Amino acid sequence: MYYTLFDFLTHTEGATYVLIGVFLIGFIGFWKFLTEREREE
Amino acid sequence: MSMSRRGFVGSLAVGAGALSSGAADAGTIEHFEGYPGRYGLLHDTTLCVGCRSCEVACAKVNALPEPKQPVGDLDVFETVRRSTTTAFTVVNRYQDGDDGNPPIYRKLQCMHCNEPCCAAVCLVHAFTKTPEGPILYDPEVCIGCRYCIMACPYYALSYEYDNPIDPQVLRCTMCYPRIKEGLNPGCADACPAGAITFGRREDLLMVARDRIRKFPDRYINHVFGEYEFGGTSWLMLAGIPFRELDLNEGVTHESLPAIGTSYLSVVPLIVTIYPGLLAAFYAFTKRKDTLAKRELEAALAEARVLGEEEMKAKLSHAAERAKKDKEKAVEVAVRKALAEQGEGGPS
Amino acid sequence: MSIATADSGRNGIFTPFNLITGAILLGGAIILTIRFTTGLASTTNLSDTNPWGLWIGFDVMAGVALAAGGFVISSAVFLFGMKEYQPVVRPALLTGFLGYALVVIGLLADLGRPWRLPYPFIKQAGPTSPLFEVSLCVALYLTVLFIETTPAVFEWLGLKWWRRLVAQLTIVLTIFGLILSTMHQSTLGAMFMVTPTKLHPLWYSSQIPVQFFVSAIAAGISMIIVEGWFSHRAFHHQVQISDDQFRDINFGLAKGGAVVLVTYLAVKVVALSLENEWRLLATGWGAWYLVELIGFVVTPCILFAVAYRERKLGLARVAAAMTVFGVVLNRFNVTFIAFNWQVPHEMRYAPAWTEVWVTVSLITFAVVVFRWIAHRMPIMYEHPDYPALH
Numbered sequence: 001m002y003y004t005l006f007d008f009l010t011h012t013e014g015a016t017y018v019l020i021g022v023f024l025i026g027f028i029g030f031w032k033f034l035t036e037r038e039r040e041e
Numbered sequence: 042m043s044m045s046r047r048g049f050v051g052s053l054a055v056g057a058g059a060l061s062s063g064a065a066d067a068g069t070i071e072h073f074e075g076y077p078g079r080y081g082l083l084h085d086t087t088l089c090v091g092c093r094s095c096e097v098a099c100a101k102v103n104a105l106p107e108p109k110q111p112v113g114d115l116d117v118f119e120t121v122r123r124s125t126t127t128a129f130t131v132v133n134r135y136q137d138g139d140d141g142n143p144p145i146y147r148k149l150q151c152m153h154c155n156e157p158c159c160a161a162v163c164l165v166h167a168f169t170k171t172p173e174g175p176i177l178y179d180p181e182v183c184i185g186c187r188y189c190i191m192a193c194p195y196y197a198l199s200y201e202y203d204n205p206i207d208p209q210v211l212r213c214t215m216c217y218p219r220i221k222e223g224l225n226p227g228c229a230d231a232c233p234a235g236a237i238t239f240g241r242r243e244d245l246l247m248v249a250r251d252r253i254r255k256f257p258d259r260y261i262n263h264v265f266g267e268y269e270f271g272g273t274s275w276l277m278l279a280g281i282p283f284r285e286l287d288l289n290e291g292v293t294h295e296s297l298p299a300i301g302t303s304y305l306s307v308v309p310l311i312v313t314i315y316p317g318l319l320a321a322f323y324a325f326t327k328r329k330d331t332l333a334k335r336e337l338e339a340a341l342a343e344a345r346v347l348g349e350e351e352m353k354a355k356l357s358h359a360a361e362r363a364k365k366d367k368e369k370a371v372e373v374a375v376r377k378a379l380a381e382q383g384e385g386g387p388s
Numbered sequence: 389m390s391i392a393t394a395d396s397g398r399n400g401i402f403t404p405f406n407l408i409t410g411a412i413l414l415g416g417a418i419i420l421t422i423r424f425t426t427g428l429a430s431t432t433n434l435s436d437t438n439p440w441g442l443w444i445g446f447d448v449m450a451g452v453a454l455a456a457g458g459f460v461i462s463s464a465v466f467l468f469g470m471k472e473y474q475p476v477v478r479p480a481l482l483t484g485f486l487g488y489a490l491v492v493i494g495l496l497a498d499l500g501r502p503w504r505l506p507y508p509f510i511k512q513a514g515p516t517s518p519l520f521e522v523s524l525c526v527a528l529y530l531t532v533l534f535i536e537t538t539p540a541v542f543e544w545l546g547l548k549w550w551r552r553l554v555a556q557l558t559i560v561l562t563i564f565g566l567i568l569s570t571m572h573q574s575t576l577g578a579m580f581m582v583t584p585t586k587l588h589p590l591w592y593s594s595q596i597p598v599q600f601f602v603s604a605i606a607a608g609i610s611m612i613i614v615e616g617w618f619s620h621r622a623f624h625h626q627v628q629i630s631d632d633q634f635r636d637i638n639f640g641l642a643k644g645g646a647v648v649l650v651t652y653l654a655v656k657v658v659a660l661s662l663e664n665e666w667r668l669l670a671t672g673w674g675a676w677y678l679v680e681l682i683g684f685v686v687t688p689c690i691l692f693a694v695a696y697r698e699r700k701l702g703l704a705r706v707a708a709a710m711t712v713f714g715v716v717l718n719r720f721n722v723t724f725i726a727f728n729w730q731v732p733h734e735m736r737y738a739p740a741w742t743e744v745w746v747t748v749s750l751i752t753f754a755v756v757v758f759r760w761i762a763h764r765m766p767i768m769y770e771h772p773d774y775p776a777l778h
Contacts, residue, residue: 123437162518164517184500184501185501200439202427307574308521311567315570
């Protein structure tokens with residue numbers, strides 16, 4: 001359990017950074033998947 | 042006690058209005074009470090006589106040089122001092138005592154905030170709030186950016202600018218090693234006037250309120266540090282407005298980390314929304330280009346077709362006219378011939 | 389290989405330009421040597437009360453804003469299809485890259501332990517810190533800018549395969565760059581949200597991140613105009629676009645500048661209104677605030693608008709210079725002029741001449757490198773062997 005806001009934020013903001021990093025990289029793959037047929041034309 | 046806010050930032054309330062910690066928001070608010078039983082110090086400025094024994098003791102305990110201006114030298118109070126890399130605490134005089142009232146002093150040092158903003162702004166997590174209360178600094182990770190010094194509202198941190206090899210951020214440590222051994226901080230032991238009391242913060246709050254209750258004419262009805270910017274380990278009592286002791290009254294109860302980091306909730310929002318949004322803009326742009334190209338080709342094709350058809354129409358029209366002219370000419374010739382035949386013609 | 393003609397044709401390396409820049413850079417190198425051997429105290433006026441001064445105020449805060457032209461113009465051309473600005477994309481990206489490189493060098497001079505610069509990523513992270521976010525974004529964006537300037541290098545070196553590879557990355561890099569820029573331009577402002585008692589209320593606002601972001605766009609647009617002002621003359625022999633095309637680009641930028649500045653003005657006025665700070669305008673600090681706002685936001689906004697309407701290039705350039713000055717002034721105010729405004733006079737900060745010299749050296753360094761690259765590589769023109777990017 002977190003006794004201070006500082007400890008809480010350290011944990012949550014750290015985890016969120018990792019999350020959005022994964023999202024950014026994953027988005028590229030997602031976009032490629034979405035527009036694959038367009039590029040085959 | 043502190044709260045986290047998502048997205049919206051409270052504003053600084055100057056003057057009387059201070060945001061109370063419980064009232065305003067509903068929903069996802071976490072309450073952080075801090076480590077239970079943590080220590081604090083009570084500084085009763087009405088008892089301080091400006092002897093500066095605390096300065097001497099602090100220097101001794103931290104192996105720092107003795108204060109440059111010796112105890113007893115009253116000239117030192119001519120200027121308002123701040124802590125430095127070699128003096129973690131100083132005592133300032135805020136009222137001369139010329140008007141018959143006794144002079145008023147206050148001791149300055151790191152306030153060991155409940156929610157330290159120095160810790161919140163450090164990009165290498167060099168500061169830690171210990172369960173015992175003191176805030177510790179780790180020189181092994183510090184890169185020397187000095188954001189912590191920028192952020193501290195109490196001007197409590199100092200930096201070794203003359204050190205090119207291993208400069209550190211220095212400040213009062215609340216004598217953490219001594220506390221771990223069960224001793225009191227050096228300043229608390231040294232004070233002969235009882236102006237510094239060491240104990241559990243929750244107990245000291247009761248002591249402070251008790252004194253105010255017992256001697257309402259002596260004290261301003263406020264314990265400074267109880268809630269300011271989320272609250273501090275050093276609590277103050279005073280007989281004059283805290284503003285006159287260079288302490289910012291009326292600041293918000295919201296902790297500086299909450300204020301300073303609430304904006305950071307926008308960052309993930311940008312990362313998650315921009316890709317789709319910008320990909321859409323790019324797709325719109327490409328679509329506009331493709332449509333424009335297609336329209337141009339269609340227009341060209343149409344122009345070509347139109348051109349051909351027009352030519353055909355013109356030709357057939359001309360051919361018909363020529364045909365009609367020819368027919369007419371033939372008709373005229375036939376009539377003429379018939380007329381000639383009718384009139385006489387060859388017998 | 390290069391269309392560009394050789395350096396000015398003078399004999400030897402002792403041209404006036406080289407002598408002056410050389411002297412500046414030599415002085416800067418000497419000062420920095422003293423700084424690294426004896427500590428920050430010997431070459432700066434920084435103190436416990438004023439931990440950030442000119443090097444943070446200009447090299448970092450203003451530097452990042454002035455380098456914003458890269459993401460602005462690349463987004464305009466590649467994401468919003470404004471192809472008429474293609475000719476200024478490469479100069480703007482080069483300015484951006486050198487600008488951010490300058491930020492990092494300036495930071496290395498200012499940090500107490502600069503060799504520990506990568507620590508937030510390799511040793512221990514402090515994710516609650518806005519500065520952590522800034523350093524992460526700046527590191528990533530510097531990489532993006534670096535890659536975005538490599539096409540010109542590959543064309544210069546004839547590395548066709550490499551050039552084709554990075555060309556394919558243009559859209560992804562542009563989007564990523566816009567994301568990163570939005571974040572760190574704003575967060576540089578957000579760094580001051582934790583100092584409500586130390587930054588004067590006219591500059592302190594919960595909306596300071598938005599203010600920093602919008603003013604960075606204005607600064608970026610203006611820097612493209614200012615950089616073009618000098619480059620167009622210095623590299624005239626390389627430039628392929630017509631004078632009319634060049635003027636059209638500048639007027640388009642002026643139009644954009646006017647719109648961004650009026651937006652910025654509105655954002656600042658809204659901040660005053662939300663905090664009910666009108667009466668503060670009547671104080672001494674209020675007068676100084678109005679100098680920044682009226683003199684270097686409203687005035688260039690009007691000048692940009694008039695320059696666009698009446699097609700006056702000189703006026704647009706003056707407006708651009710004033711905007712750049714205004715953004716720099718704003719960053720100075722936030723970092724050390726309106727910051728610590730309540731501190732007694734004798735403890736206030738003013739930069740030491742050594743700090744000024746180092747800052748000027750860094751700018752000089754960027755100009756010298758820009759010039760070197762633009763003389764040799766296809767920045768001001770399109771290489772005939774390669775198709776235009778996208």
